[in-house]
Amino acid sequence: MLQYPELEKKLKYHFGYDQFRPGQRQIIEDALQNRDLMVVMPTGGGKSLCFQLPALLKQGLTVVVSPLIALMQDQVEALRNNNISATFLNSSLNAYQVRSREEAIMNGKVKLLYVAPERLVSERFLPLLDVVKEKVGIANFAIDEAHCVSEWGHDFRPEYRQLISLRKRYPQVPTTALTATATDRVRADIIQQLGLKQPSIHITSFNRQNLYYEVRPKSKRAYADILEIVRENEGSGIIYCLTRKKVDELTFKLQNDKVAALPYHAGLSDEERSTNQTRFIRDDVRVMVATVAFGMGINKPDVRFVIHSDLPRNLESYYQESGRAGRDDEPSRCTLFFNYGDIKTIEWSINQKTDAQEQLIAKQQLRQVIDYAEGTDCRRTIQLGYFGERFPGNCGNCDNCRNPKPVQDWTIEAMKFLSCVARCKERFGMGHIIDVLRGGKTQKIALNRHDELSTYGIGKDKTVDEWRMLGRSLLHQGLIEQTSDGYSVLKLNALSWEVMRKQRQVMIVVPVAEKITWEETSSAKGVEVEILTHRLRSLRKKLADEQSIPPYVIFHDSTLKLMSQVQPTTLTEFGKLSGVGSHKLAQYGEIFLAEIQAYRQEQGLPSDIKVNSRPSSNSPSDTELTTLQLYQQGLSIDQIAKERNIRPTTIIRHLADLIEKNQRIDLSQLVTLEHQQKIWQVLEVLGDIALTPIREHLGESYSFDEIRLVRGMWRREKRSSQK
Known part of the structure; x- marks a missing residue:
């Protein structure tokens, strides 16, 4: 068993990081003790490392369940770039590729396997897994996006329910369930549905301190506001819209304003969506305009802004979608545009649901989003409160905290409100409580004889909006609770009684309309x-x-x-x-x-950089000499790369530099004479520029490797002729 003090060294060696993020070390220690784990960690918090590092330190194969092809491919690419043996099996592969990868897995050459849930529990795949268990061992099942297993989660997927069969088939193999968002109810459901045995539960804070949250009114100049945000912020961004039509319109406008933007929605073909996503991930375009169909599984850490041009459907989705910004912990911006027209669009969508209970819950979730948008408390207090995490406010990184509004003592009004909830026997929602306070004449009040209560009509001096503002603030501050069954019934808690007994003061923020600007200091x-x-x-x-x-x-x-x-x-x-x-x-x-x-x-600064012990720029470096020796021994480029555990493209770069530095390498063994001549001619015309425009000029039948190698020879000849 690995000595735990060595974990930091392993972290630096494999992933390059000097220290763990909050919560990671304890999770990894528990994983190394072969415990079942329930890990709730926000997007960008470092969930993947919690199963990737143990996979490298334990015997056997770690099987990672992942729902999306794009996510698998991104994570495997990143692992391989760190020289970690990982692979995936999914529908994008042909039969030969599947067979060769399965062979490598059975021969113990793979440490991490990414696979979709439906493939993992299929009749064809499970026997293969039995062989793997016997030959090399199974170290762990890591269930990523574990909220998909729960009907109470925001992205339920029925195929995840079948994963319980893994526990029955391999009872001794530990399981790690990981998710970025999960309420208490969803966490309990995950543990039950996956059959986790006395799991070690790790819930790190949902607070993403690097994200700036703001809500702006959506006026007629909303597009100008969006364009301003896009131009203010360097780097990639995502803009979410409610409808496909809105996505297409916004993309067209941005493109007309010379913004590199692409659309993403279910109306596009699979190929178009895949191409657009790849171009965004590879920084070929800056902005992706999308419906909520886009995002899950996007492993892009450097998204600098996320804009919701329309109201999201629920707070959990909003947390997930806005949380795609700043996964690298760098300052990033989350802007929500809000007007009441969006509510009608979402309500229409909710009314299409056939299940009455689903409709109720969806309407309650919409109300919570509206409360967030209209809320005057710290945005983090509201968001984190939704997940059951208490946050004191004054985060300093949201519009409500950066531009503090007047605070007033509303303790008396709060006592009236809470007393009314108590006298209504904690059986009604906010709307009814406000009606009673304001002396309403509704049928519900008459039916329940609430016009006979002592609190009836004692709040006529405040408007409906003012009472709703207080009710929202009481909820956000945790001074009252609300059921999550769709009926939004208000319930008193211990803090409610403290207020009513005059043991706790209630201060609420009074809104002031003012535009917030997002600035970073410069020097x-x-x-x-x-x-x-x-x-x-x-x-x-x-x-x-x-x-x-x-x-x-x-x-x-x-x-x-x-x-x-x-x-x-x-x-x-x-x-x-x-x-x-x-x-x-x-x-x-x-x-x-x-x-x-x-x-x-x-810049005229001292530049005494010594990459290696040979100061002369025309002398091969130590790493280039190692490549040269292996090349002269007759090894191919792929064999040298395998021997040295580095990419073939790096070996090509070494050889190109060695040619330029006048070392004995026969270029004709690497590039055909015909291609050499054509590349040389283009270099004579275009000069010593980047490889991409040279390749565009030559066409796709010429590779970057060929161009780089010939350019090494061309540079050498140019330098010789200038002496």
């Missing part, structure tokens, strides 16, 4: 860092395009910013940066150090 040093970060981001994009992977798989934005701030001068310093593991240091260290050095030279 000369900050501008410098931004310029270098932008250059490193461009380099990352170029490398990612060459490898056909999303840019964030190479390094997260937070790591690029750290590079720009620290500006390391050696590989040792570079390797100490958070987000740089041993594999990425070997693969990308020299390339990024060279870019930092070039920037420092242009």
Whole structure:
């Protein structure tokens, strides 16, 4: 068994991080003791690491249940980029690919397998799993997006219900259930439906401190407001709309305003949706305009803003969708546009439901969203309260807290309100309580003889909106509770009685209409860092395009910013940066150090960067010499890559640099003479520019690898002719 003090070293070696995020270490320790786990951790909190690191430290295969193909592929790509043996099995593969991957799994060459729930419990797949258990062992079942197992969750999927069969078939294999959002009811349902045995339950705070939350009125100039947000914020963004028509209209407007935007909704073909999603993930476009069909399984950490141009259907969905911003812990913005027209659209949708109870619950959830949008309390207090987490307010990172509104003492009014709830025997909702307080003449009041109560008519001095504002605030502050069965019945709690006994003061915020602006401070040093970060981001994009992977798989934005701030001068310093593991240091260290050095030279700063022990730029580095020796021994590019545990594209880069540095490599063994001549001609015309425009000029029959190798020879000849 691994000694727990070693966990940080393993974390740095495999994933490049110096320390665990809150809650991760304890979860991993419990996983290493083969316990069943129930993990509730917000989006961006680091759920994946909680099963990925134990998978590397335990014997056998870890099977990860994931509902979406895109999510599987993203996570496997990121793991492989850290030199971790992971694979997936899904419908995107042909029969040969499935067979070869299954063979690798049975031979113990894979540590993490990602698979969809329906495939996992199929009659064909379970016998394969039996063989794996006998030959290499099964370390863990990790059930990602575990809320899908519960009918009370926001994204119920019936196929998840079948996963209980894993517990019956493999009773000794521990199971880890993971989700980003789950109320008490959903958590209990997950534990029951998956058959977890005395699970260790870990619930980290739902508070995402890096996200700025704001609600804006949706006026006639709503599009201008959206465009302003898009232009204010550098980086990627998602804009959610209620309807397909709205998605298409908004995309068209943004494109006309020279914003690189694409649509995503169920009306597009599977191929269109997949292409648009890939282009967004790879930073080919900045903005995705989408219905809520888009988002689950999007493993893009550097989304800088999420805009809801229409009202979401419930608070849980809003938390999930807005939470796709800032998964890398960098400052990000979540804006909700609200007007009452959206309510009618959602109500129409709710009325299409055939189940009366479903309708009731959906209407209650809509009311909670409206309360959030109209709420004057701290946005985090409202959101976190929905998940049963108490938050004191004054977060300093939402519109209500950044622009404090006048606070008034409404203790007397609160006592009246709560007393009325008590006298109505805690059997009614907010609307009825307000009617009683204001002396209403409704049929319900007459039927229940509530016009005879002492609280009848004692609140005529306040409007319906004022009483509703107080009721909302009491709920948000936890001074009263509400049933979640669709009827929204108000219930008193211990704090309610403290108010009524004059043991607790009630302060509420009085709203003032004012536009909130979202600003970040800037300085000369900050501008410098931004310029270098932008250059490193461009380099990352170029490398990612060459490898056909999303840019964030190479390094997260937070790591690029750290590079720009620290500006390391050696590989040792570079390797100490958070987000740089041993594999990425070997693969990308020299390339990024060279870019930092070039920037420092242009700025007239000292640039004594030593990538290795050979200071001459025309001398091969240690890592290039290692590649050269293996190449001269007759190994192919793929064999060298396998031997050195780095990507073939990195070996190609080494060989191109070795050619440029006048080392003995026969280019004709790597690129045909015909292709050499054509690439050379294009280089003579276009000059020493990036590979992508060169390839666009040549056509798809020419690879980036060929162009890079020939460019190495071309550069060498150019330099020789200039001497």
